Amino acid sequence: MIKFSITSEFITLGQFLKATDHIGSGGEAKFFLLEENVLVNQERRTERGKKLYPGDRIQIKKETYIITHD
Numbered sequence: 001m002i003k004f005s006i007t008s009e010f011i012t013l014g015q016f017l018k019a020t021d022h023i024g025s026g027g028e029a030k031f032f033l034l035e036e037n038v039l040v041n042q043e044r045r046t047e048r049g050k051k052l053y054p055g056d057r058i059q060i061k062k063e064t065y066i067i068t069h070d
Helices: 013-019 026-035
Strands: 002-006 038-040 057-060 063-069
Touching: 013 026, 013 038, 013 057
Parallel strands: 002 063
Antiparallel strands: 038 057, 057 063
16 A cells, blocks of 8 residues: 655645546546546546545555545
């Protein structure tokens, strides 16, 4: 499991994908989420604006991330 630390209250799924280098720009998020199985707390999500909070778990391919707060 990979810890991903945020300094704000939340981060959007699109911002998270860009920050973890799964996409190159925010505009790619929509297509990436439609093509890949991205799970947030074990539920498939396709909304790039989905808010992620500390404690949320995101699974992309074989990688699992957990959101933490600094």
